[in-house]
Amino acid sequence: MSELTLYEALDLIRTNEAAISTQFQVWLTITFATIVAVFAGRTLLTGLIKWLVTMLYLLASLTILASCLYLAESNAQLTALLLSRGAPVPAPIFAGASYLLLYIAGVLTTAYFIHMKPDPS
Numbered sequence: 001m002s003e004l005t006l007y008e009a010l011d012l013i014r015t016n017e018a019a020i021s022t023q024f025q026v027w028l029t030i031t032f033a034t035i036v037a038v039f040a041g042r043t044l045l046t047g048l049i050k051w052l053v054t055m056l057y058l059l060a061s062l063t064i065l066a067s068c069l070y071l072a073e074s075n076a077q078l079t080a081l082l083l084s085r086g087a088p089v090p091a092p093i094f095a096g097a098s099y100l101l102l103y104i105a106g107v108l109t110t111a112y113f114i115h116m117k118p119d120p121s
Helices: 006-040 047-084 093-115
Strands: none
Touching: 006 047, 006 093, 047 093
């Protein structure tokens, strides 16, 4: 197999970044849909249903995270390839850390919201 050109490697990096952004948007949609559904149906949720909703949400979130990590690893390999060829490609460490921190906070907050006791007032 032939080596990637500089243009092809940069194009793959940008494609992966767009895919990561799309995955993050899908996760935000899943999160808000879960919050709205739980809020609207709070009186109908039994203990078992709450745990089923939590498991579905966590599995969906894990799938999104795994996909994003796969794409980020691919970007890291492409960046290393470009650096070995002398092309100065910055690593998006701050952006990746920000995504991950927001993701973790969102998953924990949503799981807490699912199991939160309603206000008696």
